[in-house]
Amino acid sequence: MDFGYDATTQELREKLLAFMDEHVYPAQAVMAEQHAKLDSPWQTPPVVQELKAEARRRGLWNLFLPDSEHGAGLTNLQYAPLAEITGRSPQLAPTALNCAAPDTGNMEVLAQFGSPQQQADWLKPLLEGEIRSAFAMTEPEVASSDATNIETRIERDGDSYVITGRKWYISGAMNPNCRIFIVMGKTDPEGSDIRRQQSMILVPRDTPGLEVRRAMQVYGYEDHWHGGHAEVVFDRVRVPATNLIGEEGGGFAIAQARLGPGRIHHCMRLIGMAERAIELMCRRAVTRTAFGKPLAQQGAVQQWIADARVAVEQLRLLVLKTAWLMDTVGNRGAHTEIQAIKIATPRTVVDIIDRAVQLHGAGGVSQDFPLAELWAGARTLMLADGPDEVHQRSLARRELKKYL
Structure with a gap:
């Protein structure tokens, strides 16, 4: 095992350190000032868009994704010291580099399991940093540490699926630019294999029946910079069957x-x-x-x-x-x-x-x-x-x- 920085990592690391010193750290105070003047606490301060543009100009974009077709093509070992640097300013740096959760995980899912149409509709704008997303898995009524407990239903009805359930601590969902939810629920709740009962499906934010009900606090913080952590209700939300990610039972x-x-x-x-x-x-x-x-x-x-x-x-x-x-x-x-x-x-x-x-x-x-x-x-x-x-x-x- 050789943990020394290769040439690619060293170059990106130097660029990132300079970006942090020249732009990210100074922007922290600016972000706080701009945030206080926004109409809604969930809006993104303008300085964030400026940081994203500068990061992209410097080649510091989508560093997390090892898929060279969609991302920077870095290995986990190459990405590790870069992600560590962004951890010094978790409010700003990951978002500026388009490397913030839950978007990162959602992009990985779409890149690996999404259909060509799903990738065109949702992966592309996420990779471009044009929209944000959420991953709806955790539920308040069950012990979500055991994912097989999930109760949200995803029921087939002709050419559609109908989703019914309640989620909470859904990161990023309070951000008005969060346009798409990846929702995990059960398509076969009585199936003999408890790990084949679940599926994942894409639900656009503006779908009737989807209600972002409230922001959940984390030790009193609302995490505005992260897009919050929301309680979300799905009341017979209907989406096309083509929105299913992968196959039924693959969730x-x-x-x-x-x-x-x-x-x-x-x-x-x-x-x-x-x-x-x-x-x-x-x-x-x-x-x-x-x-x-x-x-x-x-x-x-x-x-x-x-x-x-x-x-x-x-x-x-x-x-x-x-x-x-x-x-x-x-x-x-x-x-x-x-x-x-x-x-x-x-x-x-x-x-x-x-x-x-x-x-x-x-x-x-x-x-x-x-x-x-x-x-x-x-x-x-x-x-x-x-x-x-x-x-x-x-x-x-x-x-x-x-x-x-």
Whole structure:
């Protein structure tokens, strides 16, 4: 395993670092000012479109998609250090590069499983950054950590499918530019194979019966920059049968294909969030004095910073190993490592950010620093794409199987 940057990665990394310094970081304050003047908190501030245009001009566009026909054609190993950099500004950088969830996963689904017509109608404008999208899977009435519990119905009726159900925490759905939903539901709820009961279908936002009911908060945040997390009701929503993605009963397999890359992308960005927290810790430590000496000379603070550095280096190596395995033996061959990083990365980064919050005192929980929002985002990823306990259960079973 060679984790050194190749020429392509190094070139893109230098471009991205310059883009962050010259445009993204300065735009954070501008975005806040523009957001306060918008008619709706869910509208996108104009500076975001300016960033997207500049990123595209610099060749920093669709970096996440390994499919060279539709994306940049980078491997997971090449993309990892780039995604990490965007994690330092999760509010702006991923969106500016057209590399923000849930659009990334939805584009991967459409590129891999979509029909030519579906790709023309929805993948193309997503790749161009013209529209946004949502992925409707999680439901409030069932334990969605077990995807086989999903109750939303997708029923065939002649040349159409009729969708009925209620979803929540549907990321991006509050954004008025969210034009398409990929919805997971059951087409065969009584089927003998519980992993063949589900299907995925495309539902345009303006379809009668689709109601974006309310924004769900995440630790009090509405995540306007992310397009929010909505409760969405499907009341006998009718769409053409051609909107089905793949085949009936293929929804569970498509979800697994979608979530593998999504999990590692989250972990890549989380490392960037941890690096941002360490930077803020160090800056705070050398500029604040308590009990007669700088915080940087306090033993506890030094321990926090040292432990954070060790932890980040460990996580980065594990994420890079996982990326390398996904590139060389495929997602299934990297299953253990994907689960390992999904367990280890969010909980470790939450701890690092929490120490940074503590070091900042009252400022750490305020809106004057990004730490509280970073903490909320990292903590949420202990639930998203499968809670820790589900991955621990599966990983333990795989380990125990060797001894049974």
